[in-house]
Amino acid sequence: MALSLPFKIFVVEDNEWYGELLVHRLGQNPNHDVQRFTTARACLDQLGELPDLITLDYSLPDSKGEQVLRQIRERLPTTEVIVISGQEDVTTAVTMLRQGAYDYLVKDENTLARLWNIVSKVSEQASLRRENTQLRQQIGGRFGPGQAILGEHATVQLVHTLIAKAARTTITVSVSGETGTGKELVAKAIHFQSSQASKPFVAVNMAAIPRELVESELFGHEKGAFTGAVTRRVGRLEEANGGTLFLDEIADLDLSLQAKLLRVLQEREVTRVGGNQTVAFDVRLIVATHRDLLAEVQAGRFREDLYYRLLGLPVVLPPLRQRGNDVLLLADAFVRAFCSLNNLPPRQFTECARARLLEHPFPGNVRELKAVVELATVLADGELIQATDLPLRSGHAMQTPGAQRSLREQTTAIVQKCLDETNGDVLAVATRLSIGKSTIYRMIQQEELHIG
Template sequence: MKASGFKIFIVEDDPWYGQILEYHLGLNPDYEVRKFETGKDLLSHLHLKPDLITLDFSLPDMKGDDLYRKIRNASPELPVIVISSQEDIAVAVKLLKMGVSDYLLKDDATKDLLWNSIIRIRENQSLKEEVESLKEELGQKFTFQNSIIGNSASLQKVFTLIEKAIKTNINVSITGETGTGKEVVAKAIHYNSKRKKKNFVAVNMAAIPKELIESELFGHEKGAFTGALTRKIGKFEEAEGGTIFLDEIAELDLNNQSKLLRVLQEREVTRVGGNEKVKLDVRIIVATHQNLAEKVKNNEFREDLFYRVMGLPISLPPLRERENDVLILAKFFIDAFTKDNQIPSIGMSKGAKEKLLKYQYPGNVRELKAIIELAIVMSNEEEIKAEDISFNNIAKEDMFLVEQKSLKEHTRDIIKYYLEKNNNDVMSTAKQLDIGKSTIYKMLQEGDL
């Protein structure tokens, strides 16, 4: 055999026919062809790692299906083409269901059919390798360093939890305000886990009408309902072996919550309109900006589903609590925007940095990105100045100025708002508003809050 090339092993007990196949395939200088006359001889040479095997179904020392099983056990991804003199359709169907790449009958056309089949298999392998390469690039993109930008203490806690999540298949629940990067964290977990070569399937539960949720998640059979013209594979089946990310899980209605619970418990789905149970090996990551525990108390979310999806909880801090990460992210967004638009890189003035650090970012990282991109466009010099930065937010803080109220009433409303934002954490609220914690405790004791 040559030192390199596409390795093809021919298993054929008829020496004359084997020589014909060997000669025919050897006409392609890229093919390395080697011939074996028994299954035992082939198995003893599998360590040479062939790229493809052509297998005579009727061998003197073992049955073709038994030999194929042994090949599959040794090399599950190795393509095998069965060549047989049997015209039994049942045998062909059985072997194809077992996973053989092709089934050819021995006749005058076999050589050409085999040639074409090998070309098709190589093309499929090339596509598969390209997909794997793209997934590898995607995985590199979603390493912690590339996808989650920042080094604040609050973000370091998130990194610690992510590292724990990638080591096991435990379900993960991600909470945080809108725009904090919940899907980015979900992808970072998936693409750094053992499942990274399988699919990451994201589903926004809030974007799907409740009448279509079951079909979208679990699939449907042809004719299951009006408009079901073909079988549809659901998102869970699509994520087989990988991860399904259920964003805005709190938006799921109670009826569909019970159906989701059943799937998570049984680890199998039944398509709408069908009876076949499809086994699942899927990791579950859910996300919400709402308080699921509160929704359970209000009977808006099933308690049993809550405990099923909770798994490892990861709470993402809002941008206003991430200290100097604002400037790190701003630099990242500047570099990305200037590169994508092929314009010179640009800096930030001291005034611009101070302005960014003072803002509260109700839209979090997503809002900062929009602010920076607009500032770059508005800037006419080599750096972004304070006047280039504008905050077009719809934050609730602005509503405090609409009504005519006393200073005490405004103070009460502001403190109440930030207490709610901080989950009633008095210390965080006092620090954020730059007031003494005793002020808040006094208002609580007096019933003003």
């Protein structure tokens, strides 16, 4: 898709030959405006030109990659940064990704091809951001209730109705349901059908953030607020200003921070950690949990006043085992999507396989069904998926023919297979399987996955 404005790229590389090579390759797209810098300072001095993307050499003569990345992220939070390095250290890659790098490439014979693919993807994303509100709403329509929570069961239709009602207002929404039922999809459906569809949708998983970092994550912090706070950080509440903030697993929020969150929501303003200035914000809040939040209140683990502040419009997601033939409807949809994504011929379930899917209770709900179906599609020898291809057993753990494995092991096997097929191209695997690059790098670091 052509951009109405040139796509501005900064190439930061001190090696003259390699830098010119990058400039030449990226300049082959007539819509790219490519500039090269040999030092970190020269690049930082020109950030006022608002580049869309920066390729950053990890080792520059006047600065290290981490330091430059932090300054770019602070000044241009929407500009994507691709780190290019001669170091193959996985720890370095993970660190850079956690600090906000879009991707981390190691210099080898495949770097130019990978970089071209990544830049093409980023430029497409920039194009979408620049289009008008109508087009954004069309894109947001992908997250409408019928698409977000696919199903014909009466309980699912009720969810669709509540999503539509919530989208017409800015009421706080509380989503509850077992793990894997699609709580974040509901939040996205509400956001992208609302009048704030063109504004930010920011998701935070409270269970995934270390306790000591939650306050900084939500409210932000000032430079020097604590050890390691080398720059100012904008919190998620500020980041979501004008749009939607989705707090998943809200029941995991520590009691001491529940009081602070309540005050912030009541005042509609936040003070960054280590600061004394208040910053006003305007967000729609959607929270989710797999626990019974009222029971948490009664047990003294969740504040009653915050509970009523967050309750808003309750949306309860049914477990998959209570949705009847929706299991087959979803399974067919997952097969079609997986085959299309991987350029495979169409596949369909035999009657025995369909019966087995209906018999299984799916404790992992829709997330488990998707993993089962995708693995079965890979295991199938022909166009028919047999019952024996389905990695299911009565004990609810997954298994492949001849071996019993956990869901984690099966997931790792799928990611490893894709890594092997793409010669270790982490970005290609992340795109194909719709998972985060940092997740793959973390699995590599923990030696669950292997490259080469």
